[in-house]
Amino acid sequence: MNLLIVTTHMRMGGIGVYIVTLANRLSMTGHKVFVASSGGDLEKDLLPGIEVIRVGLNTKTILSPKVLFAALKLKALVRREGIDIIHAQTRVAQATACVLSRLLRVPYVVTWHGFYRAHPLRKAFPLWGDMTIAISKPVYDDLKDSFGRREDRIRLVLNGVETGNFSKVYSREEKEDIRKRYGIKDGPVIGIISRLSAEKGHFILIESFRMIAEKAPGSQLLIIGEGKLETELRNKVREYGIDRQVVFIGNTLNTRDFLAIMDVFARPGLKEGFGLAVVEAMLMGVPVVSSDVGGFKEMLNSTDMGVLVEPCDADNLARAILRVLEDKAFSERISSAARSFARKDLSAERMAAQTLKVYEEALDGVREK
Numbered sequence: 001m002n003l004l005i006v007t008t009h010m011r012m013g014g015i016g017v018y019i020v021t022l023a024n025r026l027s028m029t030g031h032k033v034f035v036a037s038s039g040g041d042l043e044k045d046l047l048p049g050i051e052v053i054r055v056g057l058n059t060k061t062i063l064s065p066k067v068l069f070a071a072l073k074l075k076a077l078v079r080r081e082g083i084d085i086i087h088a089q090t091r092v093a094q095a096t097a098c099v100l101s102r103l104l105r106v107p108y109v110v111t112w113h114g115f116y117r118a119h120p121l122r123k124a125f126p127l128w129g130d131m132t133i134a135i136s137k138p139v140y141d142d143l144k145d146s147f148g149r150r151e152d153r154i155r156l157v158l159n160g161v162e163t164g165n166f167s168k169v170y171s172r173e174e175k176e177d178i179r180k181r182y183g184i185k186d187g188p189v190i191g192i193i194s195r196l197s198a199e200k201g202h203f204i205l206i207e208s209f210r211m212i213a214e215k216a217p218g219s220q221l222l223i224i225g226e227g228k229l230e231t232e233l234r235n236k237v238r239e240y241g242i243d244r245q246v247v248f249i250g251n252t253l254n255t256r257d258f259l260a261i262m263d264v265f266a267r268p269g270l271k272e273g274f275g276l277a278v279v280e281a282m283l284m285g286v287p288v289v290s291s292d293v294g295g296f297k298e299m300l301n302s303t304d305m306g307v308l309v310e311p312c313d314a315d316n317l318a319r320a321i322l323r324v325l326e327d328k329a330f331s332e333r334i335s336s337a338a339r340s341f342a343r344k345d346l347s348a349e350r351m352a353a354q355t356l357k358v359y360e361e362a363l364d365g366v367r368e369k
Contacts, residue, residue: 001359002032002081004074006097007089008057010040012226012251013195014276015089015113018135018159020045025160025352034081036074045253053077055096062095062125071099078104085109085359094127101129107362111157112139114273115294118146128153130362133355135159135274136295155358159274159295160351163343166283170260178257184247187218188325191262191286193255193277194269196227201268201291203236207314208268210240212321219325224249224258259284263331264324270311272296279346282306282338287331289320299346305338 005023010016019035024047027033035046036053043052055070077083078100086108088097097108110129115138116122126147132154134140140156143149170178179185190209194200202223209221223233223246230248237246249258255277259265265281267290274295281288282305290296291311300306307324309316324331 001084003085003087004034004036004078004083005087006093007037008092009038010042012041016040016042017276019089021160021162021348022352022355023050025348057092057096059092062092067092067095068099070096074100075103078106085362088129098127109133109358109362111135112143114139115142115271130365131155131358133157133358137298138294139273157351157354158346159276160346160348161276161279161283162348163283166256166280168256175261178261182247182249184220184261187220188216188263189220189222189261190264190266190321191222191258192266193224196225196229196233198229199270201270202229202233204268204312204314204317205266206236208317210242211318213242213245215322216325221246222249222258224252226251255280259286262286264289264321266321267296268317269293279342282342285335285339287324287335288338289324305334305341
């Protein structure tokens with residue numbers, strides 16, 4: 001198949017990593033893949049056979065003229081390359097794909113990456129595509145219940161990770177070298193990898209870590225990611241007097257090295273469609289403590305694979321993290337179960353294969369018309 005993936009940008013984030021993983025897997029299995037966006041650092045991680053197309057989709061509204069200009073620019077490519085399926089990832093990408101589909105009668109598929117407000121414009125112009133992919137069961141249910149999307153047009157395809165990238169076993173010397181490079185002292189490490197935004201729960205984690213630091217004075221908190229809340233988070237850390245125990249790291253694609261030195265991975269988000277970093281932690285054998293919401297609940301609650309706590313509850317979060325740090329048998333049991341589950345059910349190979357089936361369904365629907 002000839003496939004066009006359309007998104008707003010290819011900067012660091014869950015959607016960008018999803019596109020890189022999916023596009024590379026599709027290319028590896030013999031499909032011709034094009035990725036259209038306004039650009040970003042993650043473009044360099046696409047395989048050489050994938051063609052990158054720059055279109056000005058750096059806008060937040062589907063009413064922007066940029067959507068039409070992007071569609072007109074991509075129209076020639078769709079015709080010239082005989083594109084079979086257009087796969088849209090964001091709201092403005094959906095609008096662009098819709099225009100292209102109407103002009104050229106090429107089916108388009110939409111991936112729904114999270115939870116969105118059911119405002120009038122979104123309800124009036126849902127831009128579902130011929131088929132809609134939900135990245136987790138909670139997202140599937142939200143599509144159905146909040147937006148009224150027909151279930152026969154939704155397909156659940158859990159996000160996937162290149163499991164081989166997270167299978168390395170680090171020696172003690174390698175871990176010590178990582179600690180030295182980033183100024184991380186001896187002692188337990190609690191970590192989070194996420195964009196620094198309100199819904200990710202960093203303030204709850206910092207509040208929780210203040211309690212943990214009193215009971216485990218040698219512990220450290222590693223915060224990996226960038227975002228608009230960084231200054232406020234740093235101020236809060238200083239206010240609590242724990243700045244010597246909290247290390248801020250910016251965005252990185254080398255999450256594996258940081259996961260290798262973590263004793264607990266924490267994700268106290270308020271809402272989350274899936275959470276790729278959680279899967280990476282599971283694959284690396286790092287026990288996960290997260291809030292009982294969205295995709296976290298689905299990944300960690302089917303068996304005893306992690307610890308779930310109510311969102312916005314710093315006390316319970318602290319107790320859960322301390323339990324994992326103190327009870328080694330429990331920690332090893334949940335991390336082992338999580339790793340086995342992630343390798344089997346959350347692989348990039350499985351995600352790409354199931355996505356291809358959705359493409360086939362979209363094509364079959366067009367053929368029947």
